[in-house]
Amino acid sequence: MPIYKRFIQHVILNYIIGSFIAVLLVGAIFIFSTLNVAHYEFLGLMKIIAFSSIIMIACETLVFRMHLGPVRHFFLDKRTTFEDVEAMYIRIHRLPNLSVLRIMGPHLLGFSIPAAGMAIWMIHTRQLTLPFYYVGIACIGACLVASMHAMIEFFLTMRAIRPLLIEIRDRTYQKYGINISLRGRVLLSLRHKFQLSATLIGAFPLFLFCLATQIRLEHLDEALSSSYWLWAGTILLFGVAFAYLGGWLLTREIEQPIHHLLEKMNEVKEGRLNDKASDLYSDEFAKLVEGFNIMVEGLKEREDKNSQLQESYFATLAAALDARDAYTAGHSLRVAEYSVIIGRRGGLNETDLDLLRKTALLHDIGKIGVADAVLLKDGKLTDEEFDQIKMHPVMGESILRQVEPADAMAPYLPGVRSHHERYDGKGYPDQLCGEDIPLFGRIIAVADAYDAMTSDRPYRKGMQKEKAVMILEEGKGTQWDPYFAELFVEEWRRNKGIMS
Known part of the structure; x- marks a missing residue:
């Protein structure tokens, strides 16, 4: 509750500041420096302002x-739920x-409504000697002053709500372990905020000046008055257009680097760290772009190190396994090499080829x-x-599931478990058949069989590579996927020297 009380104090203070600047300072100066009124009329105007202010404050x-x-x-x-917190977080932003x-x-x-009503009544009863059209000018002036007050109040409230948002964020994290945010949701676009503010700032003094000048020049004859408004209308038109154009240019100048950085951030999110943000700016955005590029460079260095560590991790595991049996040394590396050859011929992209190799x-x-005693x-x-x-595919999957984070190993599990499945459904451990067998499992099965047949064992010598290739051809559609087996056979015959 203390944070809420401080917020209320800030909001009330902001309202007083906004009212003083927009209403009392600008409005009062506009009224009393422009009008030439008698003492009794001045008191009448004060009564109108006081009565209307009471109604305004009440409403x-x-x-x-x-x-x-x-x-x-x-x-x-x-007793708030997380849904209550989310709804309140959005409401405070509004x-x-x-x-x-x-x-x-x-x-x-x-x-305005009570003030206009009282002014018309007092003019009608001769308590004020002002023309009736002054009431219309006063209403237009009130709209201008209220617009300026609203702009000031908007930006002061933006600042005042931040402690509340921080408090809600901290409470949510402590209670639910979640960092609450708008998740990129835009409640008021930068374009509208800047363009409306710039247009108002540019147009406000022009309108106020033209209205004040009309009152000061009320004694001009009708011809001069018409000429004045032709001139004033032209100035207002160009002034408002220039203010709007300035706001548009300012908004575009700010939006362009923000959109560029958002685009680069999405690339980083997708793992693309090679392209830096373009450093085309000479203002504070230059610092922001430089900081972003330094961050991306750091992420890329860390990504490269992680990739090297992961490569080393996979190679070390494969080497440790192969080291148990001198006769199968290098088996995992060769199977990986053959698998990549098949995958590349099968049209896999580089990302999938990397996953296949690992x-x-x-x-x-x-x-x-x-x-x-069994393995050797x-x-x-x-x-x-x-x-x-026959249990080793299941045990392999189980071992990899113990590696954290779990999602890092997830892409490798299907291939490890299914590399001994047969295309005709007579393999193990799950007796899958056809294309129900995971893609990597079907590819590795071909590569694994070829290397197993051509490698020496303690109880037999490896067979001739030509014979192993013939067996692969004969087993297409029964033991092995016919498409991938054929790709391997074609590649072997084209590059015997490389694959020997």
């Missing part, structure tokens, strides 16, 4: 309480917009859990021993 206070009532209840109520509506609604109308490096990692046995395996060997 505005009612709306003010309506706007802030939910905020007050939120900070008093301890308070500057609501302050503009409050100024242009109950504030302006609560003052999956192939780890495809036999489950053999770590197989006893040496010289003779033929018994059925029980072969059943142990």
Whole structure:
């Protein structure tokens, strides 16, 4: 509650500041420096201002309480849900917009309507000797002053709500462990904010000057008065157009670097760290761009180091596995090489080829859990021993699931588990068939079989590569995926020297 009380104090202070600048300072100077009134008329004008101000304050206070009532209840109520917090976070962000509506609604109308009514009555009853059209000029002036007051109130409220937002963010993190934010949602665009403000700042003094001049020159004859408004209207038209154009140019100048940085941020989010933001600016955006580029360089260096560590991690695991059996040394590296050849011929992109290569490096990692007596046995395996060997895809998947973060290993799991599935459904561990077998599993199965057939074992010598290729051809559509097996055979025959 203390944070809310301080907020209310700031809002009230802001309102007093805005009212003093816009209403008392500008409005009073406009009225009393422009009008030549007698003493009794001055008192009449003060009565109009005092009575209208009371109505204005009453109307505005009612709306003010309506706007802030939910905020007050939120900070008093301890039994709030996360949905309540999210809704209040958005509502507080809308308070500057609501302050503009409050100024242009109950504030302006609560003052102008009673003031105009009293002024017309007092002119009609001769308590004021002013022309009736002065009431219209006063209403136009009130709209101008209220617009300036609304702009001041908007920016002061923007500043006042920040402690409330920080308090809600801290509470949410402590209670739910979530950093609450608008997640990029725009409640009021920069274009509207800057363009309306610049146009108002440029047009406000022109309108005020023209209205004041009309009053001061009221004794001119009709011809001169018409000539004045032709001149004044031209000045107003060009002044407002120039203010709008200036606001548009200013907004575009600010939006362009922001959009450029947002585009580069999305590239970083997608993992593209090669392109820097263009340093085309000579103002504070130059510092922002330089800081962004330094951040991207740091991310790229860290990404490169992580990639090197990951490469080393995969290669080390593969080497550690191959080191258990001198006869299969280099098996994982060769299977990875053959798998990439097949994948490239099959049209995989570079990202998928990298995932395929790493999956192939780890495809036999489950053999770590197989006893040496079984894995390194010289003779033929018994059925029980072969059943142990057949568990290594499942054990490999289980081992990789222990690596954190879990999503880092997720792309490799299907290929590791399924590289011994057969295209006809007679493989293991899940008896998948056809294209139900994961893509990487079907590719690695071809590469693994070729290297297994051509590698020496303690109990047999590796077969001739031509014979292994013939077996692959014969097994297309039964043991191996016919498409990938054919790709490998074609590549082998085209590049025998490379794949020997």
